[in-house]
Amino acid sequence: MSRKKSQKSKGNSSPASCSIPPPKENSKVGNDSHTNGMVMSGRPSLSNSGEFYDISFKVMLVGDSGVGKTCLLVRFKDGAFLAGSFISTVGIDFRNKVLNVDGVKVKLQIWDTAGQERFRSVTHAYYRDAHGKLCDLRCSELIIWGKKMEAAGQAWLTEIHEYAQKDVVIMLLGNKVDSTHERMVKLEDGERLAKEYGVPFMETSAKNGLNVELAFTAIAKELKHRSLKTPNEPKFKLHDYVKKEVKGSGCCKS
Ligand SMILES: Nc1nc2c(ncn2[C@@H]2O[C@H](COP(=O)(O)OP(=O)(O)OP(=O)(O)O)[C@@H](O)[C@H]2O)c(=O)[nH]1
Numbered sequence: 001m002s003r004k005k006s007q008k009s010k011g012n013s014s015p016a017s018c019s020i021p022p023p024k025e026n027s028k029v030g031n032d033s034h035t036n037g038m039v040m041s042g043r044p045s046l047s048n049s050g051e052f053y054d055i056s057f058k059v060m061l062v063g064d065s066g067v068g069k070t071c072l073l074v075r076f077k078d079g080a081f082l083a084g085s086f087i088s089t090v091g092i093d094f095r096n097k098v099l100n101v102d103g104v105k106v107k108l109q110i111w112d113t114a115g116q117e118r119f120r121s122v123t124h125a126y127y128r129d130a131h132g133k134l135c136d137l138r139c140s141e142l143i144i145w146g147k148k149m150e151a152a153g154q155a156w157l158t159e160i161h162e163y164a165q166k167d168v169v170i171m172l173l174g175n176k177v178d179s180t181h182e183r184m185v186k187l188e189d190g191e192r193l194a195k196e197y198g199v200p201f202m203e204t205s206a207k208n209g210l211n212v213e214l215a216f217t218a219i220a221k222e223l224k225h226r227s228l229k230t231p232n233e234p235k236f237k238l239h240d241y242v243k244k245e246v247k248g249s250g251c252c253k254s
């Protein structure tokens, strides 16, 4: 298997063949403050390690504004939590992380989209780009965030089906389970919606890290198994894996 080097943050670190000029990793396409709309760089820097990898996949984080997409990504990439004032993502941004999945180096290029309605056309453009035959990454994998009501989750699932490729891997996450007043999705509602759409569901917390690593690892495993069908290797079952590995949220004190 050929070894590729994870793209550096200099220059276009996204697939050069994609038609939309991609942002540089951690380029802060931006984060604006809710108070004055100014572009601020209040987020910690995420370094690009430049690690080697065997296969790469694109993962998109989508969902309503404020559900914790950026925090989830920072938790996964840096093991840190972005506490304090909420700085909403502007447009789109991405980070790379290389995982070792059963001996294979899997690079996830994780795209953090803006949940605000006014940036929806930007997100759509990246979905559309995901269809482009010229993209050299497998541009089809998404994680979706549930928010307030089932309706919000349903809306995002419908959008994914409309804009993304048919065989997209979808996972539904209900975040902020560390806090009774901040969490928006009840466990039973998340599970019901996930069942209806046939996608795995798990509760996460970017604050305490609950199931964050698992969410991305599960996606990486599914993608790797779909991509590299090794003879004699038992079929990977995403739902079973998630069911087995997922941890309950336990108590919900903030
Ligand atoms: N208690 C708790 N707060 C969280 C968690 N994840 C995120 N938050 C908070 O929720 C707010 C929004 O988080 P972001 O990650 O910026 O939300 P987002 O989904 O990226 O929002 P947009 O960029 O506008 O789409 C911030 O104030 C975070 O500190 C979590 O797991 N638990």
Ligand SMILES: [Mg+2]
Residues within 6 Å of the ligand: 069, 070, 071, 087, 088, 089, 112, 113, 114, 115
């Ligand atoms: Mg964000």
